[in-house]
Amino acid sequence: MSVMIHKLIIPTPFPVGDLNAYVIEAEKLTLIDAGPKTEEAWQSFNEQLGKLGFQIEDIEQVIVTHHHPDHVGLLDYFSNDMPIIGHAHNNVWLEQDEEFFKRYREFFMELFQRYGIPYTPEVLLKSLTALMEYSCRRSLTQTVKEGDTIAGLEGWTVLETPGHAQGHICLYHEEEEVLMGGDLLLAHVSSNPLLEPPQDPCAERVKSLLQYNHSMTKISELAISTVYAGHGEEVEDVKGLVEHRLKRQAERAYGVLGMLKEKPMTVFEICRRLFPAVYETQLGLTISETIGQLDYLEEAGEIKVDETTPHWLYYAQ
Ligand SMILES: [Zn+2]
Structure with missing residues (x-):
């Protein structure tokens, strides 16, 4: 293979485990993703980079x-003049934009109300703030788009693959049939x-779940022999794995449909079950998952939403 890709396995303090960063030897020595902001990650990053020379x-x-x-x-x-490239939607997060976080609160406040979630968004903000300790403040x-x-x-082209994050991109090398996949697959x-x-x-x-499924389908239609993923091993059978993920996804959604056939429920009631x-x-993760299943079923024409009740009620068609 004519593209030289090196994998750096960086420790993280998160349940997801290690993060894979990649060094691509091209005309410019390019790094794909970096790692969390911890001393341990920084040391490991430098050690592994050093081993590559x-x-x-x-x-x-x-x-x-x-x-x-x-x-x-x-x-x-990294030094202040390091070029950092990504989709524009990342900027509010990377810069930890205050206006955006204010909107984050308002967004979830409205959602919680609508979905019958008996908490304030402060619960989410607290864990977000803790998480952002490990993030950067860069622009x-x-x-790219x-x-x-x-x-x-x-030889590399940017593919927009939103779903897991709104500004998620992959890099595709068509000739070599290689994808730098981030957390897509x-x-x-x-x-x-x-x-x-x-x-x-x-x-x-x-x-976001519909977006995510669409992004997976999009890459499964490309000629790809290896996906270099953001976590874990490389993926070689892209079509097979996407098919498996989509099938499991459908099963989970239809499990929720089964519950709704018993009785109409709010998002929170479904989430708890x-x-x-x-x-x-x-809460953030489980609400995202629950809403994802409902978006899926609504799109498939299997459920309807009653928006006239104080907390929206979802019911099977
Ligand atoms: Zn991620």
């Missing part, structure tokens, strides 16, 4: 697949379609 100063540009702290936090250790120096190429990285676990406030304050809530042990401690 490089130093941090040799890296000429960084591309971020998406804004999550386990992928970008370490950028705070993208260059934004679908179909773009990147200087110094010949992981070998060992399905990725989460996390809810984010829309970037445009006036826009409707984004249906789906995740009785963890809905409280992992």
